Amino acid sequence: MKRALQLCVAGAVLAACAGAPVEQRPVLSENDLSEIHAVLKRDFRARGSAGMARVEPDAVQRLCNLHDNVPPGEAAQAIEAEQLRAIKFPEGSLIGDRKRGQRIAQSGRGLQWTDAPGEAGGGSCYNCHQLSPQEASFGTLGPSLLGFGKVRGAGPETQKYAFGRIYNSKAYSLCSQMPRLGHSGTLTEQQIKDLVAYLLDPDSPVNK
Amino acid sequence: MSGAMKIRATAKDGIADIRVLMSHPMETGQRKDAAGKIIPLHFIQNVTVKLNGKTVVEGQISQAVSRNPVFSFRARGGKTGDKVEISWLDNKGETNRIETAIA
Amino acid sequence: MHRLRHAAAWLAAALAAAAAPALAQDLKKEIQKYQQMIAEGSPVELFELEGEALWRRRQGPANVSLESCDLGQGPGVLKGAYAHLPRYFADADRVMDLEARLLHCMMTLQGRSRDEVTKRLFGNEDRLSEMEYLSAYIAARSQGVAMSPGTSHPKERASYELGRKLYFYRAGPWDFSCTSCHGEEGKRIRMQDLPVLSSPLAARPVMATWPAYRVSNSQFKTMQWRINDCYRQMRMPEPTYASDATIALTMFLTVTGKGEPYRGPGTKR
Numbered sequence: 001m002k003r004a005l006q007l008c009v010a011g012a013v014l015a016a017c018a019g020a021p022v023e024q025r026p027v028l029s030e031n032d033l034s035e036i037h038a039v040l041k042r043d044f045r046a047r048g049s050a051g052m053a054r055v056e057p058d059a060v061q062r063l064c065n066l067h068d069n070v071p072p073g074e075a076a077q078a079i080e081a082e083q084l085r086a087i088k089f090p091e092g093s094l095i096g097d098r099k100r101g102q103r104i105a106q107s108g109r110g111l112q113w114t115d116a117p118g119e120a121g122g123g124s125c126y127n128c129h130q131l132s133p134q135e136a137s138f139g140t141l142g143p144s145l146l147g148f149g150k151v152r153g154a155g156p157e158t159q160k161y162a163f164g165r166i167y168n169s170k171a172y173s174l175c176s177q178m179p180r181l182g183h184s185g186t187l188t189e190q191q192i193k194d195l196v197a198y199l200l201d202p203d204s205p206v207n208k
Numbered sequence: 209m210s211g212a213m214k215i216r217a218t219a220k221d222g223i224a225d226i227r228v229l230m231s232h233p234m235e236t237g238q239r240k241d242a243a244g245k246i247i248p249l250h251f252i253q254n255v256t257v258k259l260n261g262k263t264v265v266e267g268q269i270s271q272a273v274s275r276n277p278v279f280s281f282r283a284r285g286g287k288t289g290d291k292v293e294i295s296w297l298d299n300k301g302e303t304n305r306i307e308t309a310i311a
Numbered sequence: 312m313h314r315l316r317h318a319a320a321w322l323a324a325a326l327a328a329a330a331a332p333a334l335a336q337d338l339k340k341e342i343q344k345y346q347q348m349i350a351e352g353s354p355v356e357l358f359e360l361e362g363e364a365l366w367r368r369r370q371g372p373a374n375v376s377l378e379s380c381d382l383g384q385g386p387g388v389l390k391g392a393y394a395h396l397p398r399y400f401a402d403a404d405r406v407m408d409l410e411a412r413l414l415h416c417m418m419t420l421q422g423r424s425r426d427e428v429t430k431r432l433f434g435n436e437d438r439l440s441e442m443e444y445l446s447a448y449i450a451a452r453s454q455g456v457a458m459s460p461g462t463s464h465p466k467e468r469a470s471y472e473l474g475r476k477l478y479f480y481r482a483g484p485w486d487f488s489c490t491s492c493h494g495e496e497g498k499r500i501r502m503q504d505l506p507v508l509s510s511p512l513a514a515r516p517v518m519a520t521w522p523a524y525r526v527s528n529s530q531f532k533t534m535q536w537r538i539n540d541c542y543r544q545m546r547m548p549e550p551t552y553a554s555d556a557t558i559a560l561t562m563f564l565t566v567t568g569k570g571e572p573y574r575g576p577g578t579k580r
């Protein structure tokens with residue numbers, strides 16, 4: 001119960017407030033983290049572009065794993081700030097091409113061992129989010145983004161927020177389940193700008 | 209494994225319930241392989257059902273039916289012990305058949 | 312103007328929320344009808360036939376069949392064997408799922424090399440792999456039996472614990488754990504509902520219907536494949552086939568779903 005309350009107060013993941021508590025949730029200890037890391041190194045192998053460097057934990061994963069995705073405020077804020085500093089915001093307008101953005105939002109490719117390293121990745125956005133009202137096949141893991149630009153406008157602050165959120169969602173909410181699409185190298189700067197256009201352009205289907 | 213068949217035939221109150229599984233790729237002639245070449249048309253064209261040696265169903269199906277077709281139907285007058293035989297013929301001239309006694 | 316825009320957004324959201332339950336119910340019914348239709352047309356029995364032939368076929372340098380393979384109920388005993396896995400096997404001093412045990416028998420009884428046996432683990436719509444045919448045949452022989460994985464041996468308990476921790480552990484460039492998708496009730500990825508597998512209510516029907524035939528691509532898939540493909544989509548490196556990590560996850564899921572009468576092999580979208 002207390003945990004649910006903390007989640008609501010943190011406001012990090014909206015839907016978690018309404019979600020039922022998951023049974024058998026272990027609290028992972030430092031020992032557990034070492035043990036699992038060793039298991040991953042032993043039982044997994046590199047394939048395609050998916051190399052073994054990927055099982056090395058970073059500060060975000062460590063803290064989120066140790067605290068079941070509800071980290072203590074101060075420690076979380078420090079890492080969030082660090083993650084935000086590492087985002088490479090481009091100069092000038094952050095709005096790209098909304099039509100390219102739509103294709104990127106639909107594409108689920110990138111970083112899998114079945115994806116060729118040179119090939120363009122996608123944002124997998126529709127896996128988790130509703131975006132355009134015309135697309136019926138959307139997931140509900142993330143909040144609906146219907147009318148995202150209509151509600152917020154397309155000014156520089158909103159552009160920066162949308163860009164930053166896609167680049168590294170953990171900079172805004174440390175244990176967010178949204179992948180760090182820029183930080184991980186899944187999407188290029190231009191691709192993220194194209195997604196920003198898909199979200200913010202008043203002519204985008206997202207805002208119709 | 210192309211060509212295996214499995215049949216289930218039961219009877220109740222003078223009506224036989226028959227279900228046959230036919231293993232067949234049912235290629236539409238529209239699909240391309242990994243190299244980009246069209247996979248040739250290969251599908252069951254005729255399905256024949258015989259009850260005690262007499263033809264009771266003569267069916268023509270097309271490549272619109274998908275892989276590993278299931279044919280399930282009821283036949284009036286079928287009773288326990290009657291022989292059911294189901295055979296098919298595809299566009300390449302290949303055939304297969306299976307028979308069983310109604311349980 | 313700012314406030315009006317917010318109010319309009321709230322109204323739209325409220326209307327959408329009100330309309331959603333009615334539409335959601337229709338959608339659920341249609342999906343159920345679809346699931347019934349695909350179950351009636353399942354070719355799984357054909358795969359079982361081939362699996363039986365492979366079980367009885369003499370193979371490898373030893374030129375013996377798998378008929379003396381002990382899947383946990385005694386050599387050659389298939390009834391209920393799948394429903395009692397994963398479990399500890401003293402001869403290998405290891406907890407094993409079905410595929411690990413088959414691998415073991417192929418190597419120790421038939422004398423086949425690991426390389427040869429694992430060359431083609433996952434098949435396609437034209438031809439299943441040997442493991443897939445065997446899994447279909449063996450799993451079907453557990454129909455009606457309550458799922459009862461091993462839980463008393465210390466290694467079985469350790470396997471369960473490892474699986475449980477792995478389920479919640481976030482890793483990889485996308486920071487995903489199993490819970491990233493399977494962690495919250497009522498969620499879906501695109502149009503695919505996501506069961507919260509750490510909860511018995513959700514785990515039971517799932518574990519009672521794997522391995523399964525997938526209608527959308529005409530392929531037959533096992534739990535080893537399912538775990539492998541999840542990690543692929545999680546942007547992780549590849550888990551080794553029948554490794555302790557993969558068996559631990561299946562152990563965790565099966566224990567969570569235990570008691571459910573097995574009714575597979577299943578048919579899925």
